[in-house]
Every structure is written in C-alpha cells, then in structure tokens.
Amino acid sequence: xxxxxxxxxxxxxxxxxxxxxxxxxxxxxxxxxxxxxxxxxxxxxxxxxxxxxxxxxxxxxxxxxxxxxxxxxxxxxxxxxxxxxxxxxxxxxxxxxxxxxxxxxxxxxxxxx
Amino acid sequence: xxxxxxxxxxxxxxxxxxxxxxxxxxxxxxxxxxxxxxxxxxxxxxxxxxxxxxxxxxxxxxxxxxxxxxxxxxxxxxxxxxxxxxxxxxxxxxxxxxxxxxxxxxxxxxxxxxx
Numbered sequence: 553x554x555x556x557x558x559x560x561x562x563x564x565x566x567x568x569x570x571x572x573x574x575x576x577x578x579x580x581x582x583x584x585x586x587x588x589x590x591x592x593x594x595x596x597x598x599x600x601x602x603x604x605x606x607x608x609x610x611x612x613x614x615x616x617x618x619x620x621x622x623x624x625x626x627x628x629x630x631x632x633x634x635x636x637x638x639x640x641x642x643x644x645x646x647x648x649x650x651x652x653x654x655x656x657x658x659x660x661x662x663x664x665x
Numbered sequence: 666x667x668x669x670x671x672x673x674x675x676x677x678x679x680x681x682x683x684x685x686x687x688x689x690x691x692x693x694x695x696x697x698x699x700x701x702x703x704x705x706x707x708x709x710x711x712x713x714x715x716x717x718x719x720x721x722x723x724x725x726x727x728x729x730x731x732x733x734x735x736x737x738x739x740x741x742x743x744x745x746x747x748x749x750x751x752x753x754x755x756x757x758x759x760x761x762x763x764x765x766x767x768x769x770x771x772x773x774x775x776x777x778x779x780x
Contacts, residue, residue: 585766585767585768587768587769589771595753595773595774595776596667596771596772596773596774597755597757597771597774598667598771599667599768599769599770599771602766602768604766643708645708647767647769650721651696651713651720651721651762651763651767652698652710652713652721652723653698653700653708653710653757653769654710655707655708657707658707
C-alpha cells in the first residue's frame with residue numbers, strides 16, 4: 553500500500569519569499585513517481601512537477617522545484633518568489649505499480665501581500 | 666487548460682436519482698481515470714480504463730459504474746444517489762500508464778450536489 557503524508561494543513565508566506573511544502577511517502581515499490589498538483593479555489597487540479605524514483609537530480613519547473621530525499625522518503629515542494637496567484641491547495645501524490653495516484657490531504661498556502 | 670474536458674460542470678439532483686458524468690481525454694491519451702474529492706475522504710481513486718478496458722478499481726461503490734467508449738471518451742454513472750455522494754468528481758487522462766512517471770492531467774471536474 554502507498555501512503556502520502558502532508559503534515560502542514562496551512563501555510564502562510566510573504567509575497568516574493570520562498571516557501572517549502574512538506575511531503576513524505578511510504579511505498580514498497582522500487583519504481584514510482586512523485587507529483588505535485590495545485591488546486592486553486594476554482595477547483596481544477598493543475599499539474600506542477602514530477603520526480604521519478606530513479607532520477608538523481610531534483611526536478612525543477614520554473615519557480616517550482618522538488619527537494620527529493622529518497623532515503624528519507626520525502627519529496628518537498630519549494631516555490632520561489634511567491635506570488636499572490638500561488639494561494640491555493642497543494643497536493644502531493646505518488647504513482648507506483650498500481651497506476652493510480654495516491655494523494656495526501658493537501659496543504660493550503662496563503663500568500664500575504 | 667489541460668486538454669481534458671468534463672461535462673457538466675455542476676449537477677444538482679435528488680437522493681435516489683441517477684446521473685451520468687462525461688469525460689473526454691486529451692488527444693492521444695488512451696487511459697482515463699476517475700477520482701472523487703470530498704471533504705471527509707479527500708481525493709480518492711475510483712476506477713481506470715485503458716483503451717476501452719477496465720484496468721484498475723479503487724474505492725468505487727457498487728452503485729457506481731463506468732465505461733470507456735471506442736472514441737475513448739468515458740462516462741461515470743452514479744445511481745441510487747445518497748447525500749454522501751455529493752463531491753467533486755474528476756476525470757484524468759494519461760498516455761502510458763505502464764510507467765510510473767506517466768503524468769495524469771486532470772479535467773476541471775464535475776461538482777455533484779445531492780439534495
């Protein structure tokens with residue numbers, strides 16, 4: 553069974569500052585993928601970034617980077633230079649041999665002007 | 666815009682009724698997934714289809730069923746609706762579900778309200 557844990561129900565960050573959203577996972581699969589999705593108040597789920605279990609380098613996509621520490625089973629999302637539009641729910645998810653995505657409970661990020 | 670379309674956007678119905686949610690995957694994607702998002706259960710995987718065939722089942726109730734048609738669009742049928750079925754239902758699609766790095770792209774969701 554796969555499990556994703558997001559321990560921060562809510563986070564605040566000042567505009568233009570960086571913020572780290574925590575995610576730990578548990579799986580017995582050797583090959584898996586880790587994903588972050590953003591859900592604004594409008595409700596859609598937006599794919600942000602992906603990290604493979606065999607990738608040696610941390611993934612980056614624009615202002616998003618994924619701090620992947622395999623031994624600690626963590627996949628934290630770092631958002632640099634926060635913007636007001638970054639205010640949303642953020643979900644960490646993983647996909648292994650079962651193909652389906654297993655999601656964490658999410659972190660609500662609020663960006664303060 | 667992910668390229669995945671879902672209709673309708675909102676659906677309000679009464680207990681005991683039956684509804685159908687429709688999803689069209691991104692062009693070229695063969696795999697469709699259905700997820701339910703509710704306040705108490707969070708995001709839960711319901712079912713996956715690949716090229717018309719059921720591939721995986723998650724926490725899908727017996728009152729719910731789905732299918733994927735030859736043109737690859739999918740429908741999720743919910744019957745004998747209960748108040749607890751009120752949720753946001755997402756469809757997602759991907760092109761190669763046999764690899765873990767296959768990214769699922771989500772549609773805008775259908776918000777179902779059961780009164």
